Amino acid sequence: MLLNVRLESGYQYENGHVIATDTVLRNIRIDKGTITKILDPTAPYEKGLACYDAKGMLLLPSFKEMHIHLDKTYYGGPWKAAATRENGIFSMIELEQSLLLELLPTAQERAEKLIELILSYGSTFARSHCNIDPVVGLKNLEKLKRALANYSDKIAHEIVAFPQHGLLRSNAEGLIRDAMKLGVTHVGGLDPTLVDGNMEKSLQTMVQIAVDYNAGIDIHLHEGGETGLKAIRRLADLTEEAGLHGKVTISHAFSLASLAPGADVEMANRLASLGISIASHVPNGKGVMPIPMLQEQNVNVMLGNDSITDHWSPFGIGDILQKAHRAAELYGWSNEYNLSRALSLATGGITPLDESGKQVWPKVGDDATAVLVPASCSAETVARLPKCAAVLYKGNVASGLLDDTKHKKGKQ
Structure with a gap:
């Protein structure tokens, strides 16, 4: 279980323009490298699972x-x-x-x-x-x-x-x-x-x-x-x-x-x-x-x-994210919407939200291949270039560290 993960959930609009990105906290279950459940933090989950606390960090496609x-x-x-x-x-x-x-x-x-x-x-x-x-x-x-x-x-x-x-x-x-x-x-x-x-x-x-x-x-x-x-x-x-x-x-x-x-x-x-x-x-x-x-x-x-x-x-x-950052600066992509869309240059086209703001990643069945960053949203990530705290490849920690809480009991 990956606990307390921040996921993007939609855009906030004002006068027809995107002004902010909404997020929610979720717990994510990973089995054999695949995301099998995305749960509200209050929902019960199986006891005995290895658990890692993301502490509210943002999950993005790698x-x-x-x-x-x-x-x-x-x-x-x-x-x-x-x-x-x-x-x-x-x-x-x-x-x-x-x-x-x-x-x-x-x-x-x-x-x-x-x-x-x-x-x-x-x-x-x-x-x-x-x-x-x-x-x-x-x-x-x-x-x-x-x-x-x-x-x-x-x-x-x-x-x-x-x-x-x-x-x-x-x-x-x-x-x-x-x-x-x-x-x-x-x-x-x-x-x-x-x-x-x-x-x-x-x-x-x-x-x-x-x-x-x-x-x-x-x-x-x-x-x-x-x-x-x-x-x-x-x-x-x-x-x-x-x-x-x-x-x-x-x-x-x-x-x-x-x-x-x-x-x-x-x-x-x-x-x-x-x-x-x-x-x-x-x-x-x-x-x-x-x-x-x-x-x-x-x-x-x-x-x-x-x-x-x-x-x-x-x-x-x-740093490929730096390249997306450079593109955003070069082409004047400085507002919330354009910065969030610029993430696709670094991820091979995958973004948490589609163009209309519908949440499309992650979904159950996706590979657990992602990065955790100390940021509030994709736009901040592209603009501010936070250091990756952890990098996951098919459920394995490929780089960085996660807070291991596996000795704590899971919920009933």
């Missing part, structure tokens, strides 16, 4: 980290700032020729520390891109799979076979296919024009691998302007032709920020019709990504930390 590189990081080791990029991405590819081998002996250890970090911030799902390249071959993948296996009772995952040095440029197709045989869930790609030098062949190869292994696609597309837009349009066509509806993600997709009014909605409708998702780290200092417009047109927008203190960037802290 978070989803949808773009991260668990296999290569400085995290867990000495501080080191990002590398200088004299020749952009090509400088970084050259650096990795030696750096990946230096990091390899501690790759599993650091991946595990990174998993613990994102767990502490409430993420119980991670989609990790993993380097597949001629330098390390499948060795990073082997280390990452071991790390994830050690945390299989705390976090679910997907793995993207990521040709960081270019799918065509590094002749990585064979290695990617080998990675797919090892249970990788998504085929990756990288800037088909800038890096691979042949947009059509790069995209065709990626799509064919996905079809051959019944896998998803998640491409890094940093290319801006018309170059990036051309790649998005062609990938959309190939997605339709190959029957990959709902299985394709475009990470970053910076070129969407350059679309003119009208063309942006047209593009968004095309992506939505094919179930193509956008994964964003909510970048600062570049063209502002049109996340609100994408959501309005029913495009699935997901968030990720991307790099966490590695040779690409020192700024990621592992």
